[in-house]
Amino acid sequence: MPKLGMEPIRKDALVKATIVEIGRVGSLDVTVSQIAKRAGMSSALAHHYFGSKEDMFLAAMRHVMTLYGAEVRGALAVAEGPEGRVRAILRASFSPGNFRRDVVGAWLNFWVLAQSVPEAKRLLAVYQGRLRSNLTHALRPLAGARAGEIAAGLGALIDGLYLREVLKSGPADGSAAVAVAKRHLEAELARGA
Amino acid sequence: MPKLGMEPIRKDALVKATIVEIGRVGSLDVTVSQIAKRAGMSSALAHHYFGSKEDMFLAAMRHVMTLYGAEVRGALAVAEGPEGRVRAILRASFSPGNFRRDVVGAWLNFWVLAQSVPEAKRLLAVYQGRLRSNLTHALRPLAGARAGEIAAGLGALIDGLYLREVLKSGPADGSAAVAVAKRHLEAELARGA
DNA sequence: TTTTTTGTTGATTGACGAGTCAATAAACTT
DNA sequence: AAGTTTATTGACTCGTCAATCAACAAAAAA
Numbered sequence: 001m002p003k004l005g006m007e008p009i010r011k012d013a014l015v016k017a018t019i020v021e022i023g024r025v026g027s028l029d030v031t032v033s034q035i036a037k038r039a040g041m042s043s044a045l046a047h048h049y050f051g052s053k054e055d056m057f058l059a060a061m062r063h064v065m066t067l068y069g070a071e072v073r074g075a076l077a078v079a080e081g082p083e084g085r086v087r088a089i090l091r092a093s094f095s096p097g098n099f100r101r102d103v104v105g106a107w108l109n110f111w112v113l114a115q116s117v118p119e120a121k122r123l124l125a126v127y128q129g130r131l132r133s134n135l136t137h138a139l140r141p142l143a144g145a146r147a148g149e150i151a152a153g154l155g156a157l158i159d160g161l162y163l164r165e166v167l168k169s170g171p172a173d174g175s176a177a178v179a180v181a182k183r184h185l186e187a188e189l190a191r192g193a
Numbered sequence: 194m195p196k197l198g199m200e201p202i203r204k205d206a207l208v209k210a211t212i213v214e215i216g217r218v219g220s221l222d223v224t225v226s227q228i229a230k231r232a233g234m235s236s237a238l239a240h241h242y243f244g245s246k247e248d249m250f251l252a253a254m255r256h257v258m259t260l261y262g263a264e265v266r267g268a269l270a271v272a273e274g275p276e277g278r279v280r281a282i283l284r285a286s287f288s289p290g291n292f293r294r295d296v297v298g299a300w301l302n303f304w305v306l307a308q309s310v311p312e313a314k315r316l317l318a319v320y321q322g323r324l325r326s327n328l329t330h331a332l333r334p335l336a337g338a339r340a341g342e343i344a345a346g347l348g349a350l351i352d353g354l355y356l357r358e359v360l361k362s363g364p365a366d367g368s369a370a371v372a373v374a375k376r377h378l379e380a381e382l383a384r385g386a
Numbered sequence: 387t388t389t390t391t392t393g394t395t396g397a398t399t400g401a402c403g404a405g406t407c408a409a410t411a412a413a414c415t416t
Numbered sequence: 417a418a419g420t421t422t423a424t425t426g427a428c429t430c431g432t433c434a435a436t437c438a439a440c441a442a443a444a445a446a
Contacts, residue, residue, distance in 0.1 A: 004443065006393060026308030031433060042395045047435060105308060112301055115219030115359055124360060153350070153373050160353025166308055167317060180346050187380040197413065199423060224403060235425045240405060 011049050011059070013039040018060040023102020028057065028109050058119060061110050065127050068098050072134060083189075085138035086154075089131075090181045093158050094174035101172055104165045131155055142189055150188045157184055204242050204252070206232040211253040216295020221250065221302050251312060254303050258320050261291050265327060276382075278331035279347075282324075283374045286351050287367035294365050297358045324348055335382055343381045350377055 017039035021030045032053050036046040050056040075088035092098070114120040135151035143150050161177040210232035214223045225246050229239040243249040268281035285291070307313040328344035336343050354370040 004392065010393090027305055032435085033433080043434085044395055044397095044436085045393075048394080051435095053434065108301075108305055108308070111356065111359065112220055112305055115298060115301070121360065128357075128360070149373070149376065153377055156353035156357050156373065157346070157350045157377075158353070159356045160349035160351070163304065163352045163356060164321075164349050166304065167314065167321070180342070180349065183342065184346055184350075184377065184381075187384045188377070190384050191380045197422065203423090225405085226403080236404085237406085237425055237427095238423075241424080244405090246404070 007049060010039070010041065010045065013041075014046055014049065014056060015060045015063045018056055019064065019102055019106050022057070022060075022109055023100075023105040026105055028113065032056070054117065057110075057113070058117075058123070061106065061120070061123060064098075064103055064106060065123070068092070068127075069130065071095060071098065076134070076138075082138055082141040086135065086142070086185060087182065089134055089138065090154075090158075090178050090185070094161070094177045094181075096172075096174060099162075099165065099172050099174040099177065101165075104162050104172070107162060108166055128155065131158070146188075150185075153188070154181065154185060157181055200242060203232070203234065203238065206234075207239055207243065207249060208253045208256045211249055212257065212295055212299050215250070215253075215302055216293075216298040219298060221306065225249070247310065250303075250306070251310075251316070254299065254313070254316060257291075257296055257299060258316070261285070261320075262323065264288060264290065269327070269331075275331055275334040279328065279335070279378060280375065282327055282331065283347075283351075283371050283378070287354070287370045287374075289365075289367060292355075292358065292365050292367040292370065294358075297355050297365070300355060301359055321348065324351070339381075343378075346381070347374065347378060350374055 014035060017035045018030075021035050021038055022028065024030075025034075031043075032046050033043040035056065036043040039046070046056065050059060071092040072089055075092045076085055079085045079088040097103075110120060110124065114124045132151055132155055135154055136147050139147035139150050158181060161180060165172060165177070207228060210228045211223075214228045214231055215221065217223075218227075224236075225239050226236040228249065229236040232239070239249065243252060264285040265282055268285045269278055272278045272281035290296075303313060303317065307317045325344055325348055328347055329340050332340035332343050351374060354373060358365060358370070
């Protein structure tokens, strides 16, 4: 009973299944069949909607980035004061939705892919640029000319905390990561004052 | 003209070729044939010395870690004062030998592998433990009880700076990375004083 | 009601690549 | 000299998978 308008539903299911499967296996060596199975369809259908496995993964990462971006914007909208804005970005970066084991695993694999696939590199550059820009703007009133370098350090620290998360055994702990980042931020700001 | 005692020479060549090829391709999807070819031998011989491709890559990472460890020890031996020791670790971490494009690429792939291969995870844990221990000891006289948390932040920052290196287009720039890490360190220390 | 569009899959193709094997050869041992 | 160990490779096996195809079903359009 083929209902119409399935495309967005199927694509969405595939995107989510892609993240879950990559997180489960821990690498991009997941077969399209595995992903399709988890999304409740045949591998042929997956290929029908996304041309290739690579397209599927890129769509999945765009999805992750979109959610992250939305969360950051939402948090910025209600943040009060410059420091509140920086904290909002940090909190969004390590929120339960973004700082999940499988999502972090997907990021890690995405990073690897960016080394050989231009489109992945481009996407990652866009993401990094946005993060950098958000941080710099929020820091400007607090640190003036030093905003740029502090943002660079904070950005690298966030990536590093993501990286470390994949090695831990227990469940993801975003609050601990936020704490480390906040300490770093306060130390930097204290120096400027 | 098969000379005897080839094993260590061949293994060494394979280990180095593994790093170069992974760096060139940007992923673990390098064929044993490619690696063997670069090392100047047949793929069969590579399989003869290392049982599997995975063993080959693990040996390569052990090699990278050994070099890094030796460099850190050497730098610590001639460092003066507690802060000099921390700086020595940072400098070694971003030295031209360790902070090379292909080596950083290998690290990134190693991280991915650690998600699914226990031996890789174990090795990575050993490395992280050593780095953490080195940093904590060096920081103890400078930061007392806060040495632990500062070490954790610095460790994550170092990883993050490695991560960011793979995206850059130009040649590796260790001095810029060291500068960021040093600023972070100074900010943290200034707060403790 | 024919035709077209959309959804769906089982089966197949085609390529690729890890790992094995048999065979060859030079050195070392006895 | 006969036997053993080490070095070395071309050819081959065997499994895996991304991607395609042919075919079928149902809704929508004509």
